[in-house]
Amino acid sequence: MKIRVMVVDDEPLSRAELIHLLQTHQHIEVIAEADCGETALEKLFQLQPDVVFLDIEMAEMSGLDLAKILQQMKQPPFVVFATAYPNYAVEAFRYEAIDYLLKPFAEEQVHETVMRLTRKLAEKRESFSEISPRKLAIEEEDGIVYVSPSEILFCCREERDTVIVTTQNTYHSKITLKDLEQKLKGSPFFRTHKSYLVNVEKIEQLIPWFNGAYQLTLTGCNEKIPVSRNYVKALRKFLEL
Template sequence: MKLRIRVMVVDDEPLSREELKHLLCVYEQVELVGEADCGESALEKIVMLEPDVVFLDIEMAEMSGLSLARMLQRMKQPPSIVFATAYPNYAVEAFRYEAVDYLLKPFDEGQVGETVLRLIRKFEKERLDSSEHTLRKLAIEGEDGIVYVSPHDILYCCREIKETLIVTKQKRYCTKVSLKELEQKLKGNLFFRPHKSYLVNVQKVEQLTPWFNGAYQLTLSGTDEKIPVSRNYVKALRQRLEL
């Protein structure tokens, strides 16, 4: 399974955002899932898109990057942070938020490459650590107790308002656990995130069909439900599925 690092760029300067996106998009492990021009918008998108890494400017109007980083640290599964700023004097404070790196503007192609390499090493290590402790059964807490479900029996999971639905051929389970937390727990098993609201068992995939605007739909064995595949994920999904 190829490593895929979901990245968001937050900067109130459009040219800086475009430059950084251009430098990042050359790395096949990096998937740009979103961008924002202010802290308030970034917070909303981070909650919705659940990126693995946020490249974050510090000096922004209304909410600074440091203030946003402070808020992100309160999340159950906070994204990793790379500060990207024109001001070197914030470095010491920035690393209090466990920043992976600190990039200075104007961005240097080599330094951005070193940052990406550092991120790749970090997530590869996390994946290796996770695979060494592969989940045997998923514990789903409910009103009547804890149900244990084999990951191989799960067809797909999806987010519905404030709950996550876990679907097997026999039954559906509801949990308060977020989709990102489930994705972390199921690492080392054959699961793929084809859409921000879905996580699917690739062993159950039977067909991939065009939908509209470059998006696709998945047909899974054991269910009539059609699973959406965002166009940004189609290539990665095919690489997982095809010989």
């Protein structure tokens, strides 16, 4: 399984060097890069990488500041600090950093970090699969319905309700789409639009629409699902080999 990585560094050459070294490992996929903490945060919540490689000395928001924010996420990515300054190491590990890389990056050092990440992620995924709920509980007036995530085609927001469309039925819930996305984390769901969450295993076709936006068709569903132009590139990376 691929390890999805984001690299955050305000120095373009350092960022390019680290990305090059990471891409020599076949199971590493660099899905995004950012030159500041603010841009990184936007991409983090959208793409949800497994690992973030963070520079420390950056303008406005430091790597340590960003790491502190990441710790508040329900499923935070692993963090590896990549910096020219050795004096931050003690503080960095307070943020549960997996490793601390020093510039200029050595190929052997990056390799050891990747191996450590591979082991940590395998442990995390095994643990998550053991504790994650097998079915989604949907409260209705006459009781609670339990639905397997694999049966869900898509979920969308309609006025005050979240509509959950499955292969057999349609349910209405008061849960927010954001909370539902968190519950389904670990299952193959992707936010294609601010109001839509889609089971990517049900996607059949991506169709150009207008102004850079697209629509999706799903197996067993006649409705066309909108894909905001802000999500198209990330969705294609998520879907394609």
